[in-house]
Amino acid sequence: MRYLRGVHPLGVLQLILALVLPMPIVATAEPSPARQSELRNLLKNDCGACHGLTLQGGMGPALLPESLAGKPDELLVMTILEGRKGTAMPPWQPFMNREEVVWLIGMLRKH
Numbered sequence: 001m002r003y004l005r006g007v008h009p010l011g012v013l014q015l016i017l018a019l020v021l022p023m024p025i026v027a028t029a030e031p032s033p034a035r036q037s038e039l040r041n042l043l044k045n046d047c048g049a050c051h052g053l054t055l056q057g058g059m060g061p062a063l064l065p066e067s068l069a070g071k072p073d074e075l076l077v078m079t080i081l082e083g084r085k086g087t088a089m090p091p092w093q094p095f096m097n098r099e100e101v102v103w104l105i106g107m108l109r110k111h
C-alpha cells in the first residue's frame, strides 16, 4: 500500500474521470415508445386545450406543419421549453426535456 501514499486524492479522481468520460453517452435521440405515447397524449390533451384538439389553433396559434413552416426549430424549442412571457404559452420544461421537445416538433412538422 506504500505506493498509494504519494497519490493525491485528486489524482485518483482524475483517473476515474479519465476512465469514465470517454465512454459514449448512450444517446437515445428518440424518446422510448412508452414516452412517445405519453407525449402524444400530452399534445392532444394539454397542448390541444389551447392550440385546438387537432392543433388547428384556438386560443393559441395552429401547430400544423404549414403554420410552423419557416419557423426555426430553435425558436419553437425555446418557446415550448420556456413558454412566452406575457402570453398564455406556459413553460413545459418541468415536464419534458430538450430531446423530447425536439422529437415533438419533428412530429408536428410532419403531422
Ligand code: HEC
Binding pocket: 042, 043, 046, 047, 048, 049, 050, 051, 059, 060, 061, 063, 067, 068, 071, 076, 079, 080, 084, 087, 088, 089, 090, 092, 104
Ligand atoms: C394555456 C394555453 C396554452 C397551452 C396549454 C399551450 N400553449 Fe403553446 N402557445 C399558446 C399561445 C397563446 C401561444 C402564442 C404566444 C404568442 O403570442 O407568441 C403559443 C405558442 C406556441 C408555439 C409557437 C407557435 C408559433 O407559431 O410561433 C408553439 C410551438 C407552442 N405554443 C407549442 C405548444 C406545445 C407543444 C404545448 C403543449 C406541450 C403548448 N404549446 C401548450 C398557448 C398555449
